[in-house]
Amino acid sequence: xxxxxxxxxxxxxxxxxxxxxxxxxxxxxxxCQPKNGQACGILERPTTVDSSTNLVKYKVLVCSPFxxxxxxxxxxxxxxxxxxxxxxxxxxxxxxVRYWPVKLRESSQVVYFQVTFWECGPSAEKNNRYVLPMAxxxxxxxxxxxxxxxxxxxxxxPNFINSMRERCINLCPANLPPNFLLVGTHxxxxxxxxxxxxxxxxxxxxxxxxxxxxxGSSESSQSPPVRPDVLDFMNCLSATLLTxxxxxxxxxxxx
Numbered sequence: 001x002x003x004x005x006x007x008x009x010x011x012x013x014x015x016x017x018x019x020x021x022x023x024x025x026x027x028x029x030x031x032c033q034p035k036n037g038q039a040c041g042i043l044e045r046p047t048t049v050d051s052s053t054n055l056v057k058y059k060v061l062v063c064s065p066f067x068x069x070x071x072x073x074x075x076x077x078x079x080x081x082x083x084x085x086x087x088x089x090x091x092x093x094x095x096x097v098r099y100w101p102v103k104l105r106e107s108s109q110v111v112y113f114q115v116t117f118w119e120c121g122p123s124a125e126k127n128n129r130y131v132l133p134m135a136x137x138x139x140x141x142x143x144x145x146x147x148x149x150x151x152x153x154x155x156x157x158p159n160f161i162n163s164m165r166e167r168c169i170n171l172c173p174a175n176l177p178p179n180f181l182l183v184g185t186h187x188x189x190x191x192x193x194x195x196x197x198x199x200x201x202x203x204x205x206x207x208x209x210x211x212x213x214x215x216g217s218s219e220s221s222q223s224p225p226v227r228p229d230v231l232d233f234m235n236c237l238s239a240t241l242l243t244x245x246x247x248x249x250x251x252x253x254x255x
Contacts, residue, residue, distance in 0.1 A: 013105065014243070015238065028046075056241075061143065062075055063144060067121075069153055071119050075096050079097070079117065089122060095116050097116050098116075136171045137171045139178045140241055141178050141241060142179075142180050143182075144183070149189050151199070157182065164180075
């Protein structure tokens with residue numbers, strides 16, 4: 001997966017990434033891993049989360065103007081379970097919960113992110129006008145997704161992002177506009193890639209670039225106990241949301 005993150009967020013300056021290799025960090029991460037490869041339910045919580053836990057909740061919409069670009073597989077990977085082996089269209093509107101612990105570098109506080117990844121199927125979106133507005137409403141971040149093996153899906157990204165920004169004006173709070181992340185999938189299908197590095201160059205001035213692998217298990221037997229690409233993505237997402245909320249808070253308390 002190729003991630004292009006607008007705003008040049010430096011997750012390392014906000015979050016202690018070395019914490020995940022410590023005994024404390026591993027304990028928190030292991031508590032957040034799904035049991036038997038199953039997705040976490042809406043009402044389920046890790047054993048390390050209780051009434052005293054610093055818990056923040058976010059809604060993230062994974063979206064694309066095209067079907068079959070790997071949105072469902074991306075969400076599965078980020079939520080810690082195996083992606084489906086065969087493609088099928090997402091029925092209606094779905095939500096998958098991922099708990100993610102972080103340690104703030106500045107205060108050494110441990111904070112849990114409860115991220116619900118939303119996705120709507122192309123047919124449901126097309127046949128029911130209320131589905132996409134419902135998915136966008138009050139979102140904290142939109143993950144615009146294209147396939148590196150489908151040049152048309154990449155070419156649509158600028159217009160798609162502008163269109164989604166316009167929709168967000170009426171569906172999200174004015175003081176809390178959602179962040180946007182841009183993700184390119186199917187980077188493991190090297191022989192079929194249609195989007196070149198040159199094509200991506202136009203985004204390089206606005207977006208920070210990361211590379212992730214797609215194959216293999218969702219979990220890691222090493223330390224920390226999650227795939228490095230998932231850890232990088234979730235930390236980047238967490239830092240992006242923290243930066244947005246800090247900016248809003250600073251503006252609210254300014255004289």
